[in-house]
Amino acid sequence: MKRIVILGSTGSIGASTLDVVSKFPDRFQVVGLAARSNAQILEDQIRTFQPKVVALSCPDAAKRLRARIDTKQIEVLDGEPGLCEVASLPECDLVISAIVGGAGLKPTLSAIQAGRQVALANKEPMVMAGQLMQQEAQKHGVTIFPIDSEHSAIFQSMEGHRKVDIRRVVLTASGGPFWDWPDTDLEHVKPEQALKHPNWKMGDKITTDSATLMNKGLEVIEARWLFDLPAEQIDVVIHRESIIHSLVEYCDGSVISQLGHPDMRTPISYAMNYPERVPLLPPLLDLGKIGKLTFFPPDTEKFPCLQLAYDALAGEAGLPATLNAANEMAVRAFLNNQIAFLDIPKVIQETMLTYSPSPLSTIEDVLDVDQWARRTAEEIMKTCGAPV
């Protein structure tokens, strides 16, 4: 029986993880859950899965939850310290890190520092502080298992092979809803259009990141640190059908990839059960019926966010955290109808250009950069006419 904690249990990845738990009740016991403010969904999850401890980062929501459940049976913590406490529960074997954004950095780090194994969906902390997180993981004997479907595919395609033989990895990208739109139409994109992903059902932030291709940029940086590969060995190809989840090309010309229907329960289950596979039994992958798979090079002029991520990796150590923070601010403003879709890369680029390098040897240094970049992006957005 594996005892698990889910950070971000009320979100899309959290729900898919709990679905896997429900299918395999003999394998998993939920000991802790955490989210931001969604007390109603958390309450339902508590009744079904009966964890020992839960946390909400919003203290008012935690107060509402305490009034509705038996607090003699279940402890309700709040704030970031509460999240970190759930993440480092001694009676836990595996933490599923599925909070969205930089808010997941400290709780995920707490799990690592407490020596818990981590299954990582929350890519933003790896973008902000990948090197420091991997150093901590090494120090505490922690393996970070990827949940992102692309990184899971690479992880699976690397199994049994020598890393020195890798020529490059290729991340596949659906291209999002606007891949074939004329450039001029992108000026008028509305949030509800950006939130319609062609292949995946996900939270609002990652869905918007998929529409700008920033999601792929964040994944390039995530791959840099998860697999310790330089940017020159990480490529991206647009693959509209999201059937091939990514590829690893070896020095002898062999290319190994993992395929499957776009369903996050497959990579989640792989990370939770590693090295075993369990019978999720989705519909058979009928390639004859699918007929053809299509591929295109990414268009970084039309979607500059991907190039910005490569630029961040090539530059000063604080640039990925700057890029991430500016992106979070810009995406939120776009979803609130405060800036235009095409303003998102402009805000990020301008924030990155304003960055002046500072030492980045601790998590506190990273968080300083993060806070600075959020303030700077906010100032820049005022010039886009955003009432932030």
Ligand SMILES: NC(=O)c1ccc[n+]([C@@H]2O[C@H](COP(=O)([O-])OP(=O)(O)OC[C@H]3O[C@@H](n4cnc5c(N)ncnc54)[C@H](OP(=O)(O)O)[C@@H]3O)[C@@H](O)[C@H]2O)c1
């Ligand atoms: N969805 C996917 O298919 C997918 C695939 C690959 C990778 N990922 C990555 O997985 C992460 C989660 O994505 P998602 O799509 O599941 O997002 P989501 O549906 O928006 O869920 C986000 C979760 O994070 C919680 N949260 C947000 N801010 C928080 C805070 N300040 N403190 C504590 N909890 C907070 C939310 O709680 P409330 O509900 O209370 O707000 C919710 O449980 C992201 O980093 C994303 O890039 C997602």
